[in-house]
Amino acid sequence: MPATNGRSPVMADVARIAGVSHQTVSRVLNGHPNVKAETRTRVEMAIDELGYRRNSSARALVTRRTSVIGVVAFDPTLYGPASTLGGIERAARAAGYFLSVVTLQTVTREAVREAMDYLAQQSVEGYIVIAPLRTVVDGLVDLPYGRPVVAVEGGQAPDLPVVCVDQPGGAYLATRHLLELGHRTVHHVAGPHDWLESEGRVAGWRRALEEAGAPVHEPLSGDWRPREGYELGRRLAEDREVTSVFVANDQMALGVLRALGETGVRVPQEVSVVGFDDVPEAEFFTPPLTTVAQDFSEVGQRSIALLLSLLEESDSPGTAPKRDVVPARLITRQSTATPSTR
Numbered sequence: 001m002p003a004t005n006g007r008s009p010v011m012a013d014v015a016r017i018a019g020v021s022h023q024t025v026s027r028v029l030n031g032h033p034n035v036k037a038e039t040r041t042r043v044e045m046a047i048d049e050l051g052y053r054r055n056s057s058a059r060a061l062v063t064r065r066t067s068v069i070g071v072v073a074f075d076p077t078l079y080g081p082a083s084t085l086g087g088i089e090r091a092a093r094a095a096g097y098f099l100s101v102v103t104l105q106t107v108t109r110e111a112v113r114e115a116m117d118y119l120a121q122q123s124v125e126g127y128i129v130i131a132p133l134r135t136v137v138d139g140l141v142d143l144p145y146g147r148p149v150v151a152v153e154g155g156q157a158p159d160l161p162v163v164c165v166d167q168p169g170g171a172y173l174a175t176r177h178l179l180e181l182g183h184r185t186v187h188h189v190a191g192p193h194d195w196l197e198s199e200g201r202v203a204g205w206r207r208a209l210e211e212a213g214a215p216v217h218e219p220l221s222g223d224w225r226p227r228e229g230y231e232l233g234r235r236l237a238e239d240r241e242v243t244s245v246f247v248a249n250d251q252m253a254l255g256v257l258r259a260l261g262e263t264g265v266r267v268p269q270e271v272s273v274v275g276f277d278d279v280p281e282a283e284f285f286t287p288p289l290t291t292v293a294q295d296f297s298e299v300g301q302r303s304i305a306l307l308l309s310l311l312e313e314s315d316s317p318g319t320a321p322k323r324d325v326v327p328a329r330l331i332t333r334q335s336t337a338t339p340s341t342r
Contacts, residue, residue, distance in 0.1 A: 009050040017046035029096045069307065070119030071101045072112060072129040074136070078224055079251065079279050080197065080294070084130050084152055087300025095304050100124055109139035120146070126307045128152060132197050148310035152303050155196035161310060163303045163324045167200025168207065170292040170328030174246045174274040175208035177290070177330055181272065182338045183244040185209060189232050189256060190219040191248040201248050201276060222252050229255025236271075237263040243271055243339040250275035250282050250291055257285060257335070268337035278331050288333035298326050 015025045020039060027035050028043040035043075046052075069092055076082045085101070092099050100122045102115040116127060126148040131137050137157045140149065154162040178186045188205050191198030202219055209216045220235065222228035229252030236242050237260050247253035253275030257267060265271050267287060275282065278293035302324045309322075 009052045011052070013050055014043065014046045014052050017049060018042045066123045066125055067096060068098045068100055068122060068124045069304075070116070070122065070124035070127045071099050072115045072119070072127065072131075073101055073103045074107055074130060074132065075105075076103055079277055080153075080249070081130055081132065083294075083296040084299055087296035087298070088128055088130075088152070088303055089300070090297065091300035091304040094301075095308065097125075097304070107133050107135055109135065112136055112139045126150070126311055128303050128307060129154075131157075132195050134194050134196055134199075137196065148307055150303050150307045150310070152299060153197060155200065161306055161322045163299055163306055163326070165294045165299060165326045166328050167197050168204035170276060170294070170330075171201040171204030171246065171248075172208045173204075173328065173330040174276065174290075174292050175205045176212075177332070178244040178246065178272055178274060178336060179208065179212050179214060181244075181336060183272065184339075185214040185217065186244045186246050187217055187236060187242050188219040189229060189236075189245060189247040189252055190221045191224055191252075193221060198248055205246055222248070224249050224251060226251050226255040226258075228252060230259045232256065233259025234263065236260075237265050244273075244336070245271060246274045246276075248276055250277045250279045250285075250289060253289055253291070254281075254285060257287075257289070261286075268335050269340055272336040272339070274336060282331075283333060285335070287335045290333045290336040291331050293329045293331050295326055295329075302326060 011022055011025050015022045020043060024035065024039060025043055028040050071088060073085050074081055076085060089099055100119055102118060104111050104115060119127060128150050129136065129140060130153065131140065131151040132153040137151060137154050140151060140160055149160065151157055151160045151162050153164045154160055175186050186209060190202050206216060220232045222232055229247060233256035236245060245256060247256055253273055256273055260267055260271055267273055275289050275291035278291045282289040282291050306322060306324055
């Protein structure tokens, strides 16, 4: 290890060993995107060689930066929100930041305001709000944050920086897949009405049907849970015209699969089923589930990168909100096939 005169290594030592400026080391530590890959590698090697660890308390005193990001989250019992939070946490840690998380049970404008007020008392540098509900996004638009905010899954919010998965695009892929297999139309089990993800998936499903000139039946709305999928699946099983179903998430799709099986409807021979999320268990459903995958790690990385870029621009008022959309992918398994007579 290079000599540091018996003291703990500091950022200046890293800069000296890497042959870069103090500011460049800071950018690497903060996950700033505008650093060449070769330079980033040299800095990271110097950090490892010296065993450098950033002193967060000293940094906060000198720079008034705390390396803490506030996160407002909702219903971590659901796969999507929980996986989104996990992706953000991993990306924040990789960028040298800590998270202070508030999980809300009641989603109201006042609850969001109280959560952000609480996080402000923790001296967070900025906020990431996992905002899949319209009430959350509407409540964020005119809150006096005083710090940068990124809304994750914030839909089409025009006045906020947003990172989201292409929900309409993923639903479009799922629906087109079923139509291309030869199904006359595709029925839809949607999520709750007030969820932006549900709205986006309905929009993508509807667009694919309308482009193909296929009949558009009214969606059946559920609550994301397997029990609700099961109840709605029993209703669909009674309709012999149903040959394919796009379900708004894999948990409800699990319920649909069980309902069809219990009523003697074979999947995929008589009814094809597509889900959304690609939960780890999806490939072990009976049959293995065709579904749409969301890259939650990518959502986390882009959310942190966008927030850090906003922190860099905090002295430049008037910057337009940014929107970063992560593509969705169709994963084809054994729950879909060409239609046959029921």
